[in-house]
Amino acid sequence: MQNKGVDALSVRYFLRFLAELGLMGSIRLRVDPETSIQAWAADAARKRGESTTIIDTTSVQSSSSKGAVERWSETLAGHLRVLRTITEGRWGCHINNRHPLYQWMVLHASWMQNRFQVLGSGRTAHAVVQGVDYAGEIFEFGQPLMARDPEALDLPKLVERWHLGVWLGKTVHSDAHVVGCEHGIVLALSLIHISEPTRLR
Numbered sequence: 001m002q003n004k005g006v007d008a009l010s011v012r013y014f015l016r017f018l019a020e021l022g023l024m025g026s027i028r029l030r031v032d033p034e035t036s037i038q039a040w041a042a043d044a045a046r047k048r049g050e051s052t053t054i055i056d057t058t059s060v061q062s063s064s065s066k067g068a069v070e071r072w073s074e075t076l077a078g079h080l081r082v083l084r085t086i087t088e089g090r091w092g093c094h095i096n097n098r099h100p101l102y103q104w105m106v107l108h109a110s111w112m113q114n115r116f117q118v119l120g121s122g123r124t125a126h127a128v129v130q131g132v133d134y135a136g137e138i139f140e141f142g143q144p145l146m147a148r149d150p151e152a153l154d155l156p157k158l159v160e161r162w163h164l165g166v167w168l169g170k171t172v173h174s175d176a177h178v179v180g181c182e183h184g185i186v187l188a189l190s191l192i193h194i195s196e197p198t199r200l201r
Contacts, residue, residue: 011044013107018048020114020172021129026052030069033057075117079109087142101142101168104180108141108169136175139167139191147179147188162192 018027027048031041038057045053083105084095095101115126115134126134139145144166152161165181176187 007040009103011040011047014044015047016172017110024051026054028054028056030056030058033059072113076109076113079113080105083109083141086140090142101180104168104178105141111169111172136170137177138170139177139193141167141169143167144194145179146192146194147177147181147186148190148192150176150187150189164194167191 018024029041029044031037038055041053041055045055084102087093087101087105088095093099095105113125115124118124119128121128124133144164146162147165149155149161149163155161163179163181163183163186165179165186168178168180168185170177171187174187176189177191179186179188179191
Protein backbone atom coordinates (compact mmCIF):
# COMPACT_ATOMS: atom_id res chain seq x y z
CA MET A 1 0.00 0.00 0.00
CA GLN A 2 1.26 3.47 -0.79
CA ASN A 3 -0.45 4.65 2.38
CA LYS A 4 -1.92 2.59 5.17
CA GLY A 5 -5.66 2.21 4.82
CA VAL A 6 -8.19 0.84 2.36
CA ASP A 7 -6.22 0.75 -0.88
CA ALA A 8 -8.25 -0.90 -3.64
CA LEU A 9 -5.15 -1.87 -5.62
CA SER A 10 -3.42 -3.58 -2.70
CA VAL A 11 -6.62 -5.46 -1.81
CA ARG A 12 -6.96 -6.66 -5.40
CA TYR A 13 -3.38 -7.93 -5.48
CA PHE A 14 -3.83 -9.57 -2.08
CA LEU A 15 -6.78 -11.53 -3.48
CA ARG A 16 -4.69 -12.52 -6.49
CA PHE A 17 -1.96 -13.66 -4.12
CA LEU A 18 -4.42 -15.90 -2.29
CA ALA A 19 -5.56 -17.34 -5.62
CA GLU A 20 -1.92 -18.03 -6.56
CA LEU A 21 -1.55 -20.03 -3.34
CA GLY A 22 -4.82 -21.83 -3.91
CA LEU A 23 -6.28 -20.38 -0.70
CA MET A 24 -9.87 -19.97 -1.81
CA GLY A 25 -11.50 -21.29 1.37
CA SER A 26 -11.29 -20.16 4.98
CA ILE A 27 -8.24 -18.13 6.02
CA ARG A 28 -7.03 -16.33 9.14
CA LEU A 29 -5.52 -12.83 8.85
CA ARG A 30 -3.28 -11.53 11.63
CA VAL A 31 -3.07 -7.73 11.65
CA ASP A 32 -2.00 -5.03 14.06
CA PRO A 33 -4.60 -2.86 15.86
CA GLU A 34 -4.06 0.28 13.78
CA THR A 35 -7.43 1.53 12.56
CA SER A 36 -6.43 1.88 8.91
CA ILE A 37 -5.02 -1.66 8.79
CA GLN A 38 -8.17 -3.00 10.41
CA ALA A 39 -10.23 -1.23 7.73
CA TRP A 40 -8.06 -2.74 5.00
CA ALA A 41 -8.49 -6.26 6.42
CA ALA A 42 -12.25 -5.79 6.71
CA ASP A 43 -12.43 -4.66 3.07
CA ALA A 44 -10.38 -7.66 1.93
CA ALA A 45 -12.68 -9.97 3.91
CA ARG A 46 -15.78 -8.45 2.27
CA LYS A 47 -14.34 -8.86 -1.21
CA ARG A 48 -13.66 -12.56 -0.57
CA GLY A 49 -17.42 -13.02 -0.68
CA GLU A 50 -18.69 -16.21 0.92
CA SER A 51 -15.21 -17.44 1.82
CA THR A 52 -14.61 -17.18 5.57
CA THR A 53 -11.97 -14.68 6.69
CA ILE A 54 -11.10 -14.62 10.40
CA ILE A 55 -9.31 -11.42 11.42
CA ASP A 56 -7.01 -11.73 14.42
CA THR A 57 -5.67 -8.55 16.00
CA THR A 58 -2.22 -8.72 17.58
CA SER A 59 -1.20 -6.67 20.60
CA VAL A 60 0.46 -3.28 20.10
CA GLN A 61 4.08 -3.51 18.85
CA SER A 62 3.94 -7.29 19.06
CA SER A 63 6.29 -8.25 16.23
CA SER A 64 7.13 -11.56 17.90
CA SER A 65 3.50 -12.67 17.66
CA LYS A 66 3.66 -12.37 13.86
CA GLY A 67 6.81 -14.50 13.65
CA ALA A 68 7.47 -15.75 10.10
CA VAL A 69 5.36 -12.99 8.54
CA GLU A 70 7.54 -10.33 10.16
CA ARG A 71 10.71 -12.04 8.91
CA TRP A 72 9.23 -12.34 5.42
CA SER A 73 8.39 -8.62 5.49
CA GLU A 74 11.93 -7.69 6.57
CA THR A 75 13.43 -9.78 3.77
CA LEU A 76 11.06 -8.20 1.25
CA ALA A 77 12.06 -4.72 2.44
CA GLY A 78 15.70 -5.64 1.83
CA HIS A 79 14.95 -6.82 -1.71
CA LEU A 80 12.99 -3.63 -2.32
CA ARG A 81 15.91 -1.44 -1.24
CA VAL A 82 18.21 -3.27 -3.65
CA LEU A 83 15.76 -2.88 -6.55
CA ARG A 84 15.37 0.82 -5.82
CA THR A 85 19.12 1.43 -5.64
CA ILE A 86 19.75 -0.39 -8.94
CA THR A 87 16.86 1.33 -10.72
CA GLU A 88 17.83 4.79 -9.47
CA GLY A 89 21.39 4.19 -10.66
CA ARG A 90 20.25 2.98 -14.07
CA TRP A 91 17.84 5.84 -14.76
CA GLY A 92 19.38 8.68 -12.75
CA CYS A 93 16.18 9.41 -10.84
CA HIS A 94 14.95 9.40 -7.25
CA ILE A 95 12.22 6.88 -6.39
CA ASN A 96 10.08 7.42 -3.30
CA ASN A 97 6.85 5.67 -2.31
CA ARG A 98 4.81 8.00 -4.54
CA HIS A 99 6.85 7.39 -7.68
CA PRO A 100 4.97 5.51 -10.47
CA LEU A 101 7.58 2.74 -10.40
CA TYR A 102 7.35 2.12 -6.66
CA GLN A 103 4.21 -0.04 -6.53
CA TRP A 104 5.53 -2.14 -9.41
CA MET A 105 8.79 -2.52 -7.52
CA VAL A 106 6.95 -3.83 -4.45
CA LEU A 107 4.94 -6.29 -6.55
CA HIS A 108 8.06 -7.55 -8.32
CA ALA A 109 10.03 -7.93 -5.08
CA SER A 110 7.21 -10.07 -3.68
CA TRP A 111 6.94 -12.06 -6.92
CA MET A 112 10.69 -12.77 -6.86
CA GLN A 113 10.69 -13.73 -3.21
CA ASN A 114 7.92 -16.29 -3.70
CA ARG A 115 9.79 -17.91 -6.59
CA PHE A 116 13.44 -17.76 -5.59
CA GLN A 117 13.72 -17.36 -1.79
CA VAL A 118 14.65 -20.77 -0.39
CA LEU A 119 12.70 -21.69 2.75
CA GLY A 120 13.81 -23.74 5.72
CA SER A 121 12.49 -26.83 3.91
CA GLY A 122 15.07 -26.29 1.17
CA ARG A 123 12.36 -25.39 -1.37
CA THR A 124 10.88 -22.13 -2.60
CA ALA A 125 7.27 -21.11 -1.94
CA HIS A 126 6.57 -21.59 -5.66
CA ALA A 127 7.92 -25.13 -5.60
CA VAL A 128 5.87 -25.98 -2.51
CA VAL A 129 2.62 -24.79 -4.11
CA GLN A 130 3.23 -25.72 -7.77
CA GLY A 131 5.40 -28.79 -7.27
CA VAL A 132 8.22 -27.50 -9.52
CA ASP A 133 10.82 -24.73 -9.42
CA TYR A 134 10.06 -21.60 -11.44
CA ALA A 135 11.87 -21.64 -14.80
CA GLY A 136 10.32 -18.72 -16.70
CA GLU A 137 12.20 -15.95 -18.48
CA ILE A 138 12.94 -12.82 -16.44
CA PHE A 139 14.77 -9.53 -16.96
CA GLU A 140 16.14 -6.90 -14.60
CA PHE A 141 13.55 -4.57 -13.11
CA GLY A 142 13.55 -1.28 -15.03
CA GLN A 143 15.50 -2.76 -17.94
CA PRO A 144 14.75 -1.05 -21.30
CA LEU A 145 13.40 -3.26 -24.07
CA MET A 146 10.97 -3.56 -26.95
CA ALA A 147 7.68 -5.37 -26.29
CA ARG A 148 5.60 -6.92 -29.05
CA ASP A 149 1.97 -5.80 -28.97
CA PRO A 150 -0.19 -8.77 -27.84
CA GLU A 151 -2.70 -7.81 -30.59
CA ALA A 152 0.00 -7.61 -33.27
CA LEU A 153 -1.59 -10.15 -35.60
CA ASP A 154 -4.86 -8.19 -35.68
CA LEU A 155 -3.33 -4.74 -36.28
CA PRO A 156 -3.31 -2.97 -39.67
CA LYS A 157 -0.10 -3.51 -41.63
CA LEU A 158 1.29 0.00 -41.06
CA VAL A 159 0.62 0.13 -37.32
CA GLU A 160 3.71 -0.34 -35.11
CA ARG A 161 3.81 -3.77 -33.49
CA TRP A 162 6.70 -3.17 -31.09
CA HIS A 163 6.70 -0.66 -28.23
CA LEU A 164 9.64 0.83 -26.32
CA GLY A 165 9.29 0.37 -22.58
CA VAL A 166 10.80 -0.81 -19.31
CA TRP A 167 10.40 -4.23 -17.73
CA LEU A 168 8.26 -4.15 -14.55
CA GLY A 169 7.86 -7.84 -13.79
CA LYS A 170 5.57 -10.72 -14.72
CA THR A 171 1.94 -11.58 -14.15
CA VAL A 172 1.05 -14.38 -11.73
CA HIS A 173 -1.44 -16.41 -13.74
CA SER A 174 -0.37 -16.03 -17.39
CA ASP A 175 3.36 -15.41 -16.71
CA ALA A 176 3.28 -12.57 -19.25
CA HIS A 177 5.86 -9.80 -19.12
CA VAL A 178 4.62 -6.52 -17.64
CA VAL A 179 6.12 -3.63 -19.61
CA GLY A 180 5.61 0.06 -18.89
CA CYS A 181 5.31 2.01 -22.14
CA GLU A 182 4.58 5.63 -22.98
CA HIS A 183 0.91 4.82 -23.64
CA GLY A 184 0.45 2.55 -20.62
CA ILE A 185 1.05 -1.04 -19.48
CA VAL A 186 1.57 -3.80 -22.04
CA LEU A 187 1.36 -7.50 -21.18
CA ALA A 188 3.74 -9.08 -23.67
CA LEU A 189 4.99 -12.56 -24.50
CA SER A 190 7.78 -11.47 -26.87
CA LEU A 191 10.55 -9.02 -25.93
CA ILE A 192 13.72 -7.67 -27.54
CA HIS A 193 16.58 -6.37 -25.40
CA ILE A 194 17.94 -2.94 -26.34
CA SER A 195 20.93 -0.87 -25.22
CA GLU A 196 20.79 1.15 -22.00
CA PRO A 197 18.94 4.50 -22.21
CA THR A 198 20.21 7.92 -21.18
CA ARG A 199 17.85 9.19 -18.47
CA LEU A 200 14.30 8.58 -17.32
CA ARG A 201 12.11 11.65 -17.52
